[in-house]
Amino acid sequence: MEQYLQESIRQALTEIGLNEDQIPDIQIEKPRDPSHGDAATNVAMQLAKPLRSNPRKIAEQLVDELDLDPARIKSTEIAGPGFINFRFAEDYIYNELAQIIEKGDEFGKSDGNAGIKALVEFVSANPTGPLTVGHGRNAVLGDTVARLLEWTGADVQREYYFNNAGRQMRLLGQSVQARYLQELGKDADFPEDGYEGEYITDIAKDLVQELGDSLADESVEKRFKEKAETAIFEDIQQTLKRLNIEMDSFFNEQTLYDNGAIDETIKTFREKEMAYDEDGAVWFKTTKFGKDQDTVLVKSTGEPTYRLPDIAYHANKLDRGFNLCLDVFGADHIDTYPDVVNGIEVLGYNSEKVEVLVYQFVTLVKDGKPYKMSTRKANFVTLDELMDDVGEDVTRFFFLMRSPNTHLEFDVARAKEAGEKNPVFYLQYAHARIQSILRKVSSMADFSEQPDLSVLTHTSEISLIKKLLDFPDAVALAAAHREPHRLITYLNELASDFTSFYHDCRIIGEPENLMHARMVLAQATARVLANGLTILGISAPDRM
RNA sequence: GCGCCCGUAGCUCAACUGGAUAGAGCAACUGCCUUCUAAGCAGUAGGUUUCAGGUUCAAGUCCUGACGGGCGUACCA
Numbered sequence: 093m094e095q096y097l098q099e100s101i102r103q104a105l106t107e108i109g110l111n112e113d114q115i116p117d118i119q120i121e122k123p124r125d126p127s128h129g130d131a132a133t134n135v136a137m138q139l140a141k142p143l144r145s146n147p148r149k150i151a152e153q154l155v156d157e158l159d160l161d162p163a164r165i166k167s168t169e170i171a172g173p174g175f176i177n178f179r180f181a182e183d184y185i186y187n188e189l190a191q192i193i194e195k196g197d198e199f200g201k202s203d204g205n206a207g208i209k210a211l212v213e214f215v216s217a218n219p220t221g222p223l224t225v226g227h228g229r230n231a232v233l234g235d236t237v238a239r240l241l242e243w244t245g246a247d248v249q250r251e252y253y254f255n256n257a258g259r260q261m262r263l264l265g266q267s268v269q270a271r272y273l274q275e276l277g278k279d280a281d282f283p284e285d286g287y288e289g290e291y292i293t294d295i296a297k298d299l300v301q302e303l304g305d306s307l308a309d310e311s312v313e314k315r316f317k318e319k320a321e322t323a324i325f326e327d328i329q330q331t332l333k334r335l336n337i338e339m340d341s342f343f344n345e346q347t348l349y350d351n352g353a354i355d356e357t358i359k360t361f362r363e364k365e366m367a368y369d370e371d372g373a374v375w376f377k378t379t380k381f382g383k384d385q386d387t388v389l390v391k392s393t394g395e396p397t398y399r400l401p402d403i404a405y406h407a408n409k410l411d412r413g414f415n416l417c418l419d420v421f422g423a424d425h426i427d428t429y430p431d432v433v434n435g436i437e438v439l440g441y442n443s444e445k446v447e448v449l450v451y452q453f454v455t456l457v458k459d460g461k462p463y464k465m466s467t468r469k470a471n472f473v474t475l476d477e478l479m480d481d482v483g484e485d486v487t488r489f490f491f492l493m494r495s496p497n498t499h500l501e502f503d504v505a506r507a508k509e510a511g512e513k514n515p516v517f518y519l520q521y522a523h524a525r526i527q528s529i530l531r532k533v534s535s536m537a538d539f540s541e542q543p544d545l546s547v548l549t550h551t552s553e554i555s556l557i558k559k560l561l562d563f564p565d566a567v568a569l570a571a572a573h574r575e576p577h578r579l580i581t582y583l584n585e586l587a588s589d590f591t592s593f594y595h596d597c598r599i600i601g602e603p604e605n606l607m608h609a610r611m612v613l614a615q616a617t618a619r620v621l622a623n624g625l626t627i628l629g630i631s632a633p634d635r636m
Numbered sequence: 637g638c639g640c641c642c643g644u645a646g647c648u649c650a651a652c653u654g655g656a657u658a659g660a661g662c663a664a665c666u667g668c669c670u671u672c673u674a675a676g677c678a679g680u681a682g683g684u685u686u687c688a689g690g691u692u693c694a695a696g697u698c699c700u701g702a703c704g705g706g707c708g709u710a711c712c713a
Contacts, residue, residue, distance in 0.1 A: 117653085125656070134655060137693060147693070172656050173693060218713070260713065373711050384638070384709080391711040398713050423707050426640060452641065453706070494649065497641070499706065501648065514675090515661065521675050529672045569652065581650060584660075591676065600672045614672095636675070 093131070094120045094565075096164065097178065101135060104157035114142065122562070129169070129177035130558065136174040147174030185554070186545040188561050192616040200563045200623045205571065206245035211409050212238040214420035215332070215339075216253040219324040220264050221289055223331045224472040225502060226422075229454050231475075232491040232629070233576065234420040235337045237449060239627045240571035240579070246416070250338070253405060255345035255398075256321050263287065265317030271296035272316065276305050295323050331475050334484055336629040345401050353404040354396060357439065358389065366438045381434045402428060403435030410441050418574070419448045426450050449574050451496035457503040482514070485630045489516035492576045492628055515584070516630060519621060522587040524636040525594070526618040533600055533611050543608040552596040553613060556589045563620050567627065576628065583624045590617050 098118045105115050116138045123132045136151035143150060151170040158168060166181040192199050214234025217227050238248045255261070267287040273280035275296050282288075299307065299319055307315055332339065348354050358374065361367035366377050372392030376399070379386050389400045409417045421429065426448075433443040456473065479487050493515065494500050548557065566582035599610045622632040 119653070119655095121652070121655080123656075124651085124659090128656070132655090134694095137655080140693065175656070255713080258713075371711080375711095388711045393711075395711085397711070423641065425708090425713085427708055428713095450641080455706085498649075499642075503648090517675050518661090521673080525673055525676090532672060565652095573652080577650080578652085581660085584650095588660090594672080595677055598672065636673075 093164070093180075093184075097131060097133070100158060100160055101133060101154065104154050104159070105135075107157040108153055110139075114139075123175075123177065126555070128171060128175070129167075130180045131178045132175050133178075134175055136170075136176060140174065150174070151176050180558070182546065185557050185561070186548070189545055189548075189557050189613065189616055190542075192560060192619055193612060196619060197623060197626075199619060200567045200627075201243050201245070202564050202568050203245035204568050205241055208241070208246040208416050209414050210238075210241050210246045210248045210416040210418060211251055211412070211414040212241070212248060212418045212420070213251045213253055213409075214238075215328075215337075217328070218255055218260055219321045219328065220260055220287060221324060221472075222291060222327050222474045222476065224474055225456060225478055226454055226472070228335075228475045228478065228487065229451055229491045229496075229500060230420050230422060231332065231335060231337055232488050233449065233451055233496060235335075236488075236492055236576040236628060237418065237420070237571075237574045239629065240567065240574070240576065241416075241418075243567050243627055244571040249340045249414070251341045251343055252339045253343045253345065255401070256317075257346060258395075261317055261321070262313065264292075264320050265313030267292050268295050268299070268316040268320045269310070269313050272299050272307065275300045276308060278308065291324070291327075292320070295320050298323065331479075334479055335475065335488065336484065343405070345405070348401050348404045348408065353408060354400060357400060357404045357407070357435075360439055361389070361435075364438055376431070376435070378431060378434065381430065383430070387431060399428060399431050399435070402432050403439070406432050406436050406446055407439050407441060410436065410445060415445050417446045419446070421448055421450050423450055423452050449496060452499045454500045454502050457501060485520070486514050486516050488629050489514070489580070493580050495575060495577050517636070519583050519587050519625060520631070520633055521636055522590050523618055523621045523625070523632045524634060526590070526614045526621075527634040529599055529614055530611065530618070533607065536600065537604050537607065539608055539611065541608075543612050544605055545609050545612065547606050547609045548613060550593075550597055552589070552593040553610075556586075556593045556613065556617065559586050559589045560616055560620050563624070567624075579624060579627060583621065583628075586617070586620060586624075590621075593617075 097120050101118050102115060116135065118133060118135050119138075120131050120133055123129060136154060137147040139145075139150050140147040148170060151174045155168055155170060155176060160168065160178075162181060164181055164184045165178050167179045169177050171177050212234055215223070215227060215231045217223060223231065235250065238250050241248050263283060263285060264287055266283040270280045270282045270286065271293045274282075275293075299316070310316075358367060361376065366380065367389060368375055368377065373388050374390035375386040376389045377386055387399060388397050390396045406417060419429075429448045429450075433446060436446065437443050475487070482490075490502075491500070548554070562582065563586075566579055570576055570578040570582075593613070597610060599607055599614060601607075602610065618632075625632040
């Protein structure tokens with residue numbers, strides 16, 4: 093429809109005598125106020141200045157020349173400062189409604205991102221502890237954006253990047269070792285800055301159970317580290333599964349050392365004179381890109397900082413043929429992004445394919461006060477604990493309902509008591525209600541014939557149908573912005589429109605033709621709710 | 637100090653690429669269950685969109701500055 097209007101307007105403008113260069117990008121928008129019609133354009137106002145004319149006058153000329161199919165557009169009017177408002181023809185609306193049933197679980201899909209081969213990298217937490225509420229936003233956001241991309245035609249791979257080497261992991265191994273020795277009743281110093289969580293003790297206990305004291309003389313923490321990594325990764329995978337997230341691949345940073353990518357990167361940097369040695373370290377000339385300081389790539393100890401593998405990793409992604417590499421980052425990692433972009437440019441890649449989705453921090457509120465979480469200090473709330481309390485659906489919904497760009501305030505107490513009042517239930521309830529009606533109505537008559545939808549004339553019915561037809565646009569918009577909360581806003585409006593219909597119009601007990609038409613409308617609504625919830629990774633129950 | 641993000645109703649937040657009268661939920665108040673699920677509906681009240689300028693047909697949205705908050709600014713990840 094949007095495309096149809098754009099083309100028609102373009103043609104009309106040509107008739108008026110404008111040439112290609114003078115015609116602006118024709119914007120079609122849905123007016124906020126329904127009395128302004130179903131679609132509107134501001135093109136006349138945009139043209140007012142270059143044509144040195146009154147926008148309303150331009151609009152009049154344009155409308156005169158406009159040749160629209162009455163089967164699609166019922167009326168065209170000029171309003172306000174020069175908006176042109178269009179109203180859809182009823183036949184068009186009924187036809188589109190029938191299409192929803194026909195398309196079923198495909199309805200809402202579009203192809204705006206067709207041809208895009210996307211790698212969405214998210215979670216990417218190192219295996220030092222269970223996933224916490226802080227990781228939850230990353231995980232759910234990444235997975236849902238991946239789903240949105242899929243619904244708009246992209247080919248998507250979900251990847252988890254991790255590093256099982258380095259200081260953090262060494263510390264983890266030492267922590268387990270200390271707990272292990274303590275379990276055996278031996279004297280062992282717990283490392284300074286070690287991981288204090290109870291899960292460390294659990295892992296140590298497992299080791300005692302399995303191997304007794306055979307590791308007591310083990311001088312290196314390697315065994316302990318490996319055991320911890322395996323156990324923690326199992327736990328993380330389990331949590332992700334519960335969250336309805338399935339990774340396609342796990343990428344170990346170590347790969348980049350083993351295949352020579354790290355050395356290759358440094359070599360190229362040196363050749364391009366973007367890296368130099370000083371104080372025993374290797375530096376990246378980030379000042380060339382406007383940063384205050386150059387950045388260390390390899391420490392004087394010979395150990396690379398995380399930026400070097402980050403750059404090599406992104407080059408690796410692009411080598412694998414992805415034309416969209418979407419990274420989901422918390423706000424604290426935002427500074428690494430420019431280095432990665434600049435780094436891969438140095439390596440000769442097109443950095444436009446790399447995109448970062450930054451989300452603001454989750455502020456955990458406990459007892460009315462902000463609560464600082466730290467994996468190391470073990471004062472965190474795990475995702476599993478959260479899901480135990482409020483359920484998987486609520487957990488996903490909670491992380492998605494706000495714009496990634498704003499701080500998410502997470503009041504633990506409130507989330508726990510969220511129960512019945514939680515907004516996710518509003519959507520699920522609407523779906524369950526419809527299913528209940530459909531169960532009852534299905535046996536009441538023979539609905540095998542095509543219904544006459546034109547009996548749906550009540551304002552509640554018309555608004556609901558129009559809202560249903562917006563679904564593909566809502567999905568596409570959320571995908572384009574990488575903002576799932578836009579879809580939630582839409583689904584809330586849809587559920588609200590359905591409930592109005594539910595209260596204004598009965599289905600059971602009406603004459604058969606009307607009952608049939610309304611049944612189809614209810615079916616279509618359930619379909620769209622279910623499809624929307626599927627994108628969010630949330631269940632659409634038939635009963636509540 | 638410098639960089640990024642944010643500031644909208646009592647609270648938590650929406651508002652498309654700058655569009656027409658800034659919207660929801662929670663909390664408050666008033667009604668509504670002998671009819672398809674009241675986890676619901678209808679209504680009332682609540683706003684100088686932090687402040688001051690600027691850009692233009694049009695600014696919550698863009699620009700400049702101030703104030704307030706978050707994050708970063710490591711040879712930590």
